[in-house]
Amino acid sequence: MKALVSREVGGPDTLVLADMPDPTPGEGEILVAVEACGLNYPDVLIIEDKYQMRPPRPFAPGGEVAGTVEAVGPGVSAFSPGDRVVGVTGHGGLATKAVLQEESAYALPDGFDAKDGAGLLFTYGTTIYALLDRGALKAGETVLVLGAAGGVGSAAVEIARAVGATVVAATSSDEKAAAARKAGAERSVVYGRGPLDKEASKALAADFKAAVGDAGANVIYDPVGGDYAEPALRAIAWEGRYLVVGFTAGIPRLPLNLTLLKSCDVRGVFWGAFARRNPAANRRHVAQLFTWWGEGKIRPHVSRTWPLAEGGTAIAHLGSRQAIGKVVVTMD
Known part of the structure; x- marks a missing residue:
């Protein structure tokens, strides 16, 4: 798979597009073919080791994705290959494939665009x-x-x-x-x-x-x-x-x-922490968000998209505090 990875501590200019081994879903995990990755302020911090979570390098930033389930690990019951999902990864989203915990993924209803879905959670x-x-x-x-x-x-x-x-x-x-x-x-x-x-x-x-x-x-x-x-x-x-x-x-x-x-x-x-401690309440919230989205009361405001190779530029744009709405990277 292709991934935009952090190999050293630094800003967005230190990220490198690289070929990485395809991940394999383990117990309770799903493998997603990523279509879009939403960026958030923690992505600015995590590559500089300024975030509370410091994954071992090399890693790809990107904490939320939308795409299609490609494979499921043992014990997964909620999803099957071919399902469209959005989900939280913590990191690893700036890649063409990502592994998610089943409990951190949500079905993306028909008619909802993956690019917008990556800007929701x-x-x-x-x-x-x-x-x-x-x-x-x-x-x-x-x-x-x-x-x-x-x-x-x-x-x-x-x-x-x-x-x-x-x-x-x-x-x-x-x-x-x-x-x-x-x-x-x-x-x-x-x-x-x-x-x-x-x-x-x-x-x-x-x-x-x-x-x-x-x-x-x-x-x-x-x-x-x-x-x-x-x-x-x-x-x-x-x-x-x-x-x-x-x-x-x-x-x-x-x-x-x-x-x-x-x-x-x-x-x-x-x-x-709320989502981990009270997953049932969090799922009710997500269901409400999809209801409001379907009613036209909310919709993720994706102001601009970048291709994966330019994901570092997208993170820099977010860090500049010039972004209006959501910044999303697509796996074109």
Whole structure:
């Protein structure tokens, strides 16, 4: 098989397209002929040994795939060769073949494109767990979404709208703000590039407060962190829920006196651990996502695709924080 592999610690330019032995599915595993691989921010980190998981080299990055089952290992009952699936690999997705645990794969319904399917699980799986389970979001509430034009951010806009919430999108450019409003956000705020000094932080907090209204944001969805976290927290509602989703701008330090003043919660979101600990609940979430997709309430926003040989360029594009929507590599 062909794979884009990391043989040494480094950035996307260190990845090499290579011929690798075809993998063989073991107990409870399926072998998938990959058609498309969705990229996520962990793929930027994993090749630089900055992610919590450090697979032995050589390995291919790429944590989610869509394709067709080619073979199944002993004990597999849910899938057969020829089935179309999407699934989570952790790594190994940037290859023409990948092995998945049966429990980490989901049937891709007829009529759903593999390219879009490769952009579903990480972003929408994280977000439905974040907003519904961790955020307890209800119809009529207000959500402030940071990084609202990125993969998880655009998913948050759509899912919040699907449950009847009002969405305020925060983005780093007017172009991204327009994309977030197209996805369903009612209002938007454009923030400048960090680092933010004290006055810029206060000004951004005022912008957030004006956008979410006097009552504040019931839920704040933050995959960005960095200097944007504190201004967002200052715009939270009484007994609001601040969701810690990721740190594309760095790990923030939050003044905990704000949580006392607003009687609010700061809640972590670790979708991967949730999916492992409660697979039945996660499957219910995925089933809901396919229902919403079929109803037209959500759809993965694949902004651009690259062929496998240019997967390093795709990862670099994602790492630049310029991507709008989802970045996908296809096995053309």
